[in-house]
Amino acid sequence: MTIDLTALGWDAEWAAYAARYGEHRPGRVARVDRGVCTVLAAAGPVRASLGGAVLAAAARDLSALPCAGDWVLLARWPDGRTTVEVVLPRRAxxxxxxxxxxxxxxxxxxxxxxxxxxxxxxxxxxxxxxxxxxxxxxxxxxxxxxxxxxxxxxxxxxxxxxxxxxxxxxxxxxxxxxxxxxxxxxxxxxxxxxxxxxxxxxxxxxxxxxxxxxxxxxxxxxxxxxxxxxxxxxxxxxxxxxxxxxxxxxxxTPGVRAVGLLDGVAGLDRAFADIVGLAEGCRYADCGHDGEPACAVGEALLTGELSARRWESWRRLQREVAQEGGRREARLAAQRRGGWRSARRRAARPPSPGGF
Structure with missing residues (x-):
């Protein structure tokens, strides 16, 4: 069974990325089961485990793990194993x-x-x-x-x-x-x-x-x-x-019972473009939309142009995104502190005999 990768979206830009990594075979991930990927390659579907570089990247950030839709590069080993060695940059x-x-x-x-x-x-x-x-x-x-x-x-x-x-x-x-x-x-x-x-x-x-x-x-x-x-x-x-x-x-995708938002301010602004547009008409650039004079959002709520339900939905999601942004910054700061501590310990470690 052969598969036309161009029909699945493979193009010159992906090929240019792949060329940087040598002779690995490209393929697209169809499914991931407990760390084993089903990959659609030109010669047909293959089952592939995760290579060392992919596992190392995932140890730093779990979002680096391959998922359905990813373009990946595969390596075939003498013992018959196939591994995912590279996850190509995602466009979306x-x-x-x-x-x-x-x-x-x-x-x-x-x-x-x-x-x-x-x-x-x-x-x-x-x-x-x-x-x-x-x-x-x-x-x-x-x-x-x-x-x-x-x-x-x-x-x-x-x-x-x-x-x-x-x-x-x-x-x-x-x-x-x-x-x-x-x-x-x-x-x-x-x-x-x-x-x-x-x-x-x-x-x-x-x-x-x-x-x-x-x-x-x-x-x-x-x-x-x-x-x-x-x-x-x-x-x-x-x-x-x-x-x-x-x-x-x-x-x-599986049915999602709840979807938490990360610090995606841009996506939220586009989803609520009507409220963002109203806010641009407020007299003050830092308007809090909470009783300030000449507040376009407040006026829209009074006239019914903007429903109270949608306004409350916007405020709730804004708070959630702000909270998650703060948590993310705290996590990154902790990672940086951990990296600095490790570097200091390595610098303070006495050299081994022979200077190695």
Whole structure:
């Protein structure tokens, strides 16, 4: 089995990076299971463990570990082993904060051209979740989309999409039904040859059904809607890159119960571009939007141009990002202190006999 890497996005820029590392074979990570990668290489899929340089980089920063969507360079050893020796620089990455207190990041998917926030219309969309995931998508460097799944269950999916466009300024909002094949054409353009679409959303949102509909075959397992509450069942438990026949790829991520934001101020500003635009109209550049005179945000809240719910969502996420930024700085400072202490201990160590 051979694989056309250009259909998966390999291009001259990636090849130029790879040329710096000699004769290693390139490939794209489809899946990672406990440190073992399934990599799509030109000669076919291979299973590869992590090489020493990759493990050393991950010891300093866990986000250096390969993930679905990464382009990597492989080495084949005389004993038959294949290892990932290099993770090539990422053009885009979906990164969420891990559950720990050290403000580190977990890469959900890499090298996306578009990042779709997938939200089911039934029983009803969670607007706050859409806002949070959009901030993550904006910060990734990929082009964000909002995909409203199970649109066949909505009375008027087009009107619902127009309504939700207010919380996704400048972002396409696409109602789709994978079961009926409705509304998929705009998404097919996102998985054209050489392009990669990432799907981000809660369990049961219909991400796996979307993958299957775009691929034209059952590539990911799916389950039906629960009768009790109308919600979809959790299906995917790993991140997987799925090649699409004819070129392009989709990365399906596990359902996320909670997504913590890192210090992604730029992504948050783009997700709330309407509030940022209002704030620029305030009389004072340092306006706190808390009763100051000529506050454009306060006026918008009074007139109803800006909803109190969206304003509170913005403030909550701003506090979270500021807090995580502080934690990250504290972690980096501790690492620097640890490095200085190690350097001082090495400098104070007496030389060994013979001067070595």
């Amino acid at each position: 990455a979906l990164i969420r904060r891990t559950a720990g207190k050290d403000a580190s990041g977990q890469v959900l998917a890499a090298n996306l051209d578009a990042a779709a926030v997938v939200e089911p219309v039934h029983p009803e969309p969670d607007v706050g979740r859409i806002e949070r995931l959009l901030a993550l998508a904006h910060e990734s460097g990929a082009r964000p989309l909002v995909v409203l799944t199970k649109a066949d269950l909505a009375a008027d999916p087009v009107a619902l999409a127009r309504q939700l466009a207010a919380v996704a300024p400048g972002v396409p909002v696409l109602p789709v039904s994978a079961e009926r094949g409705v509304g998929l054409d705009p998404l097919r353009a996102e998985v054209a040859p050489g392009r990669t679409l990432g799907l981000l959303g809660p369990s049961g949102a219909g991400k796996s059904s979307l993958v299957n509909a775009l691929a034209g075959a059952v590539m990911m397992p799916t389950q039906g809607i629960r009768r009790v509450d109308g919600k979809g069942r959790h299906t995917t438990t790993w991140r997987a890159l799925v090649p699409i026949p004819g070129g392009g790829a989709v990365i399906d």
